[in-house]
Amino acid sequence: MMNTTTNFQQPDLQGYYGQFGGAYIPEMLHRNVEELKARYLDIMYEPSFQKEFQSLLKDYVGRPTPLFLAERLSKEFNAPIYLKREDLCHTGAHKINNTIGQILLAIKLGKTRIIAETGAGQHGVATATVCALKGLECIVYMGEKDIERQAPNVARMRMLGAKVIPALSGSKTLKDATNEAIRDWINNPIDTHYIIGSVVGPHPYPDMVARFQSVISEETRWQLKEKTGNELPTHVVACVGGGSNAAGAFYHFLDELSVQLVAVEAAGMGVYSGMSAATTQLGKPGILHGSKSLLMQTADGQVVEPHSISAGLDYPGVGPLHAHLFTSGRGTFLSATDKEALDAAFHVSKTEGIIPALETAHAFAVLGKMNLKSSDRVVICLSGRGDKDLATYIRELDLGI
Amino acid sequence: MSRLQALFANKKERVLNVYFTAGYPQLDSTTTIIQALQNNGADIIELGMPYSDPLADGPVIQESGNIALQNGMTIAVLFEQLKKIKGQINIPIILMGYMNPVMQYGFEKFCADASAVGVDGLILPDLPEYEFEMEYGAIIKKYGLDFVFLVTPETSTERIQQLDNLSTGFLYAVSSSATTGKDKDFNSVEKYLEQLQSMQLKNPVLVGFGIKDRNTFESACKYANGAIIGTAFIKALEGSTNINETVKEFINAVI
Numbered sequence: 001m002m003n004t005t006t007n008f009q010q011p012d013l014q015g016y017y018g019q020f021g022g023a024y025i026p027e028m029l030h031r032n033v034e035e036l037k038a039r040y041l042d043i044m045y046e047p048s049f050q051k052e053f054q055s056l057l058k059d060y061v062g063r064p065t066p067l068f069l070a071e072r073l074s075k076e077f078n079a080p081i082y083l084k085r086e087d088l089c090h091t092g093a094h095k096i097n098n099t100i101g102q103i104l105l106a107i108k109l110g111k112t113r114i115i116a117e118t119g120a121g122q123h124g125v126a127t128a129t130v131c132a133l134k135g136l137e138c139i140v141y142m143g144e145k146d147i148e149r150q151a152p153n154v155a156r157m158r159m160l161g162a163k164v165i166p167a168l169s170g171s172k173t174l175k176d177a178t179n180e181a182i183r184d185w186i187n188n189p190i191d192t193h194y195i196i197g198s199v200v201g202p203h204p205y206p207d208m209v210a211r212f213q214s215v216i217s218e219e220t221r222w223q224l225k226e227k228t229g230n231e232l233p234t235h236v237v238a239c240v241g242g243g244s245n246a247a248g249a250f251y252h253f254l255d256e257l258s259v260q261l262v263a264v265e266a267a268g269m270g271v272y273s274g275m276s277a278a279t280t281q282l283g284k285p286g287i288l289h290g291s292k293s294l295l296m297q298t299a300d301g302q303v304v305e306p307h308s309i310s311a312g313l314d315y316p317g318v319g320p321l322h323a324h325l326f327t328s329g330r331g332t333f334l335s336a337t338d339k340e341a342l343d344a345a346f347h348v349s350k351t352e353g354i355i356p357a358l359e360t361a362h363a364f365a366v367l368g369k370m371n372l373k374s375s376d377r378v379v380i381c382l383s384g385r386g387d388k389d390l391a392t393y394i395r396e397l398d399l400g401i
Numbered sequence: 402m403s404r405l406q407a408l409f410a411n412k413k414e415r416v417l418n419v420y421f422t423a424g425y426p427q428l429d430s431t432t433t434i435i436q437a438l439q440n441n442g443a444d445i446i447e448l449g450m451p452y453s454d455p456l457a458d459g460p461v462i463q464e465s466g467n468i469a470l471q472n473g474m475t476i477a478v479l480f481e482q483l484k485k486i487k488g489q490i491n492i493p494i495i496l497m498g499y500m501n502p503v504m505q506y507g508f509e510k511f512c513a514d515a516s517a518v519g520v521d522g523l524i525l526p527d528l529p530e531y532e533f534e535m536e537y538g539a540i541i542k543k544y545g546l547d548f549v550f551l552v553t554p555e556t557s558t559e560r561i562q563q564l565d566n567l568s569t570g571f572l573y574a575v576s577s578s579a580t581t582g583k584d585k586d587f588n589s590v591e592k593y594l595e596q597l598q599s600m601q602l603k604n605p606v607l608v609g610f611g612i613k614d615r616n617t618f619e620s621a622c623k624y625a626n627g628a629i630i631g632t633a634f635i636k637a638l639e640g641s642t643n644i645n646e647t648v649k650e651f652i653n654a655v656i
Contacts, residue, residue, distance in 0.1 A: 014531055024500055026457040026526040027551040028575060030560075169463060170453060182456050189555055287501045287527065288454060300475045301505030302453040 008254035008330055009210075011320070015203020015291070018328060020320035023202035024287045028186040032194075033290075035109065037204045043108045044101070044211065056100050057215065060133070061090045063097075065216075067223035067379070072351045079372035082233070083354070083382045084220055084249060093357065093384030094216060094245045095126035099195055101212035103130040106193035113137045113192045117167075117181040119146055119174035119241065120312035120359060121153025122384055123197030128162035138162040141180040143173035146311045153388050171305035174241075174315045178289050198242025199319035202290030206247075206319050213248025220379055221252055228377060235370065237262040238381040239362040240333075241277070241313035243322040249381035250325075260332055262370065263322060264362045266308035267335035277306035278335045279318040280326040288316070293323040309338035309392065310358035312384075336365035342396055345386060357384035358392060404493040404521045405547050405570035408444060409605045409626065416627025417618070417656055418445035418607055419634055420497065422465040423482070424474025425451075426638055431474075431482045434638070437648035439492050442656055445607075446490075447524065447629060450476060450498030457526045461632045465639075476506045483518040493521040495549065495570075500527050508537060512544040522547030522570045530567055538567065549573050551609075554593040558600070565602045572597075572604040574625060594624030618655050630655065 008017075015021040015037075025033055043049055057063040065085045074081045086094035099116075106114060114136050118124030124140040131138035140157055144166040147154050157164050170176040178200075185194045199206040199213075217236070225231035236253055238246035240263040253259040269275035276282060279294050286295030288303060296304040296316040308314040318326075325331030336344070345361035348354055356364065360383045372378060386393065402410070409416070419438050423431045431448070438446055451466035451474050458466070483494070496515060503511050503525065515523070523546055528537060530550065541548050547570030552561050554575075565572050574597055590611075597606055605626035612618055613633035621628035634651060641647040 022532065023529055024527045024532070025529065027556060027564075028457065028553050030553075031555040031557075169460075169467075175454065179454055179456060183459070186457065189553075284505070286504060287499075289456075290527070295501070297501065297505065299505065300477075301502030302470060303501070 008325065009251065011203060011207050015207065017320045017324035019285070020291070020293045020323040021203055021206060022292050023290060024292065025202045025290045026186070028189065029182070029202070032185065032189055033202050036208070039109065040105065040204050040208050043105050049104055049108065053101055053104055057097065061096050061100060062088060063215065064219040064223070065089060067220060067227065069227065070352050073348070073367070076351070077367050077372050078374055079376040079378055081367070081378045081380060082224065083380055084216060086216060086245065086381060086383045087354070087356065087360070087385035091122070091126050091129050092387060093122040093126070094213060094248060094381070095123040095197055096129065097215055097248065098197065098209050098212040098244065099123070099126040099130045102193070102195040103134050103136065106136070106195070107134060109193060111191060111193035113139070113188065114195055115139045115141070115181050115184050115192055116195045116197060117141045117174065117177040118197060119143070119177065119314060120310065120357070121146065121150040121157065121388060122312060124162070124164070125153050125156045125160070127195050127197070128157040128160035131162065132160045139184065140164050141167050141177040141184070143167045143171070143177045145172040146174065146177070149391070150311055150388055151391070173311065175303065182289065198244040199247040199321055200242040200289055200291065200317060206291065206321055209244055210247040210251055210321060213244050214251035216245070216248035216381060217250060217252035220249070224377065224379070230377065232256055232259055233379040234376040235260045235262055235378045236381070237264065237363045237366065237378065239264045239313060239359050239383060240318060240322055241266070241315045241359065242317070243319040245381050245383035247319060247321055249379070254330070261325060261330065262332045262334060262366065263325070264366050265333060265335040266310060266313035266341070266362055267337045268307040268309070270337055271335055275307040277308040277313050277315060279316065280323070280333045281335065283318070291320050293317050293320045294326065309341060310362065312357070312359040313362065334366045334369060336362040340365040345393065346396070354382065355386035356382060357386050358389045360384055403545065403547050403570065405445070408493055409571065412444065413605070413626055415622045415656065416444045416605070416607060417442070418447055418627060418629040419443045420447040420449060420629060420631030421634055421638065422449040422451055422462065422469050423479045424469030424472045425465040425635070426468065426641065428472040428474060428478070429482070430644060431479065432486045433644050434648060435486060435490060435494070437645045438652070439490060441649050441652040443492065443652060444627065445493050445495060447495045447497050447631070448479070450479060450496055450502060452499040452502055455499060459632065461635050465635045476502055476511065480514050480518050483520065487519040490519060494519065495522040495524055496520055497524040500525055509540050512540050512546055516544040516546055520546065522549060524549045524573065526551055530564065533567060551575050554590060561597070561600065565604055568604050570604065571626070572602060572606050573629070574606050574608045575610045591624065598624050615655050
């Protein structure tokens, strides 16, 4: 079992990237997951699907998103730094690339009810948005703690017609919202499609979500070629919680071994502080939400409650693709603390006039740790905008940063 | 012949399997409840190993698991408890739980230790049949443990046959696609159970999920070899001041 993949992009037939992946699901989910597994590739690459998907990405989401040379940051770090502006997508983050794809797929599967989990609320908003666009019922599970710290996104989801249900179990964050969404799917196996927001969950979700997000690196390649004459960057930097924006930003560079793939995890109060979400540093192989991956857990195999200032990175696992990139050495995994991320958010705002999401700020926070040189070409996935984090930022401003 | 197989060789009807969470309501309740269940006529005991993220369980069993974890229950503690009563229990004990804690304990060590303390079989709902066939099934068999797969009304006939072939002991028919503890209209599942009955399965069939009292137990027994009660029993244990009395009353109200 667990065949070695022939490349980094695609898992094997059972959904394994190296030793990670698979579909560890109870029988109650088997039919739904099997149906997806049997049909997702055929549906995704049908001409009629592609036509509508591409048209919505262009006219509704606003793609292609710009690749922007951040001149002042480039000067500061002595290397050209390009920002892939996913923050300019409709709804303010990359999450909508995937929800557009999955809503079209759900309709092709004949589903009428959509469920989703959300951490920072970006995936919840992106799901509520496409459900409104297509007139489908939408239920979003969100940890009670996240509902408090991401109030603007909760309001947006409600305005878009979604029902937001608080997850009250466990740590009351993204992990628990995902549990509740999976339980909903178990109880509603016929009419419901579960739009997972990250490259996690049972096979085929990690591969399907990575494919929908791969538009990020597809555009980056030709945009970089246009701007520099070379389609390959030396580094691609992205933050990783579950890892969907990183999967999309890395995707078309995964098998270009000259490109260094830098994944930035949330170190919270410090990697070893006991208040962290740096999964590859702290995790061991384990099973959560239907796949085998690296997982923060106790010696007894109970899942540990993570901590990050950013709700979108506050997850004790990581997608199986990323676990494989980490253990195989293909990816470079760095981390940034809450404080470093906040500092980076303020710095990028003042330097480039762009207020990034707290999640994205983690990616900027490692620029100083990368020993960049002038011959490098760095692409940072600017995965989301910071409007949703204003309450946190204002609190910092009041503290006199 | 395993104890589970011997049970079904002698008793083909009205087999009562009672589920509860190890370490609930108190850490040391486990052995008291096992003995009380045996004394009052339960045929099989399904012991839940608590997990922080039990996907297939509803709120009542989730909460019992949280309390058990807070009480300090772990697989190692559970095996110590079972070791103490090993000679006194003659009805089969099955462990039900999720893959992650078992993997961290070490899958083979888990099977070896479980077998050594008198466990008869396993239910691991998130162990898929592919991984079972490729890797884990042989280890489970090596230590003489039975393994029970679940089937649902959405499971295809072909797949039911496949899962029946892989199972030993019995086949666990989920009465509806639902997390544990959901109330279900039993008539709606009669057709599915009739179909299972007509399939000439290798294993006896026990119906789980939605069984809570004499009525639902009797209905299940019309179409299957018996049934599994979980959530309703956990509710009965909640706040119990005399576990022996609670178990006695509960079982008497069912069989």
